[in-house]
Amino acid sequence: MQCVRTSIITALILIETTFAATIHVPADHATIQDAVDVAATGDEIIVAPGVYTGIGNEVVNMLGKAITLRSSDGAASTVIDGQGNRRGVTFSGGETSNTLVFGFTITNGRAPSVNDEGGGIYSGPSSSPTIRQCYVTENLAWAGPGMMIRGAATIINCDVIDNHSYNDTSTLSMGGGICCMGHATITGCRIRDNGGYWGGGICLHNSNAEIDQCIFSGNTAVQGGGVYVRNLSPNFESCTFEGNNAEWGGAMAMYLNTGSSIMNCTMDGNVASGGGGGFFAYQHGPIVLDNCTISNNVAAGGGGLSILVSATGMNIINCRITSNSSGGLQSDMGLITLSDSLVCGNDTYQLQGPWDDGGGNEILQDCPIGACCDGLNCTLVTEAECDAVLGGQWLGDGSSCEDCLSIDEGACCLADGLRGAGCVITDQWDCLNNVGGEWMGYGTDCTACIPPPQQGACCMPSGCSMIWEDECLALGGQWLGEGVNCTNCPDTGACCLCDGCLLTWIDDCADAGGDWLAGAECSNCPPPVEVGVCCLASGCIANASEIDCSDNLGDWLGSNSSCGDCPQPCFGDLNGNWVVDVDDLMILIGAYGPCP
Known part of the structure; x- marks a missing residue:
């Protein structure tokens, strides 16, 4: 290693380089907040298993810093505990997506006062942190007991469970699990057993949130057991709503929204004592339900859906509205277009009120029943019920279990499970006894063998963890690939x-x-090597060693000084003696001419 010296003949340019540090809690600092206080941009704080508390209004305030705060052993063993006296984690300093909190249980949080928001987590209007694999439970506030998001947070693979307001039946209570008034992205989360007046699971108020692959179950509310939406246009993709309960909108309620899409979602077994066991909308903007299943929901009216006083049109495309109690679809002044959908088997009525036929619909009193073939098993059920059976194949209306015998082959997935390889088409006995693979069901093909992403080694200077690629990259690590273990890290x-x-x-x-x-x-x-301020006649170098400074004819002031401590520059002094005289002129004349 050579420490390069600065020459006065070269331009005086200060280049300050900083390196990310790894800070361990409690080894380096006793509390998480102490570690955050000293952390700089790019630093990583690794927290050992334990229960961590704090003082003041929150256990942890991220202070607007672009740092990573993660547990070493995951949320199950690393707890941020508000002790019923303070919030868990606060983001209020303009944090960006480079501020990451990863792998904590956040519990017993309470908003600093009854007028404050966010018992477990609060993210302010100017903040957009990333929150991953956290378990947020048993927190308390009027708005967002679990999380209050006013900015653009990204929330991935979190469990938000059993969070409640001071009184879930009060109109002051919003979003038991999460209250979002910003543009949040929520992916792969499980939102269960939370409570609030407006949205037991999530309240989206003036929010354009994107909700993807989330499961809402067991949440309770007056409006919107799983989700309540008011204003703007949040979207939902591949979400499941089951066992939620409300007065209006067991799974979801929308009011005055300006347009939303709900795609590939399932609403099953939700209850509303008023209207819309599955879905309820009132004075709504344009809504699209595409490829959704709305089944087995219960309500006083509109067991599947209740759409009242539409402001603009609603399109229901390629959906299955089946086996709901007290009606399938209820419309009162609703501007609804139904296309390519199946409505059947609903108690009392299939469709009630005005609607437009977009074509391709089947409106039946009884749902078609057919054989659902699942290996050596067979049941006579509806198509929707068969879809819920792993490996099940529905043979169509009127088919019998004898028809299953005509299908004798299916996909047998091998250990590597690659698309187009690692798979053979054979019968069940051969797959299990000769090939040693995983049988995917009669009539299936090899696309059924596509595996989910696998964990692999994430190498970091501080150590290695077996996690998924996107999580590794978010931590700034080097991911070695699926199935590769930590022994392969450099x-x-x-x-x-x-x-x-x-x-x-x-x-x-x-x-x-x-x-x-x-x-x-x-x-x-x-x-x-100690560095400090070097005062030169022509300026100042902020980080120079004493030897470098002397070689450049400067005065070295040491490490506890700043360039403001230097005298005013003596411009024109080319030989560094703090005097502009003929000697400096001769140096200039000697250098006169084109530069090499």
């Missing part, structure tokens, strides 16, 4: 620099201009 070591040390890999150390000591700690590096 060696880390001490990278000795002129002004300090960091633990990293050999290539990163070379890029930083350091000397890399394989497997060593920073204590093995030589002491860093």
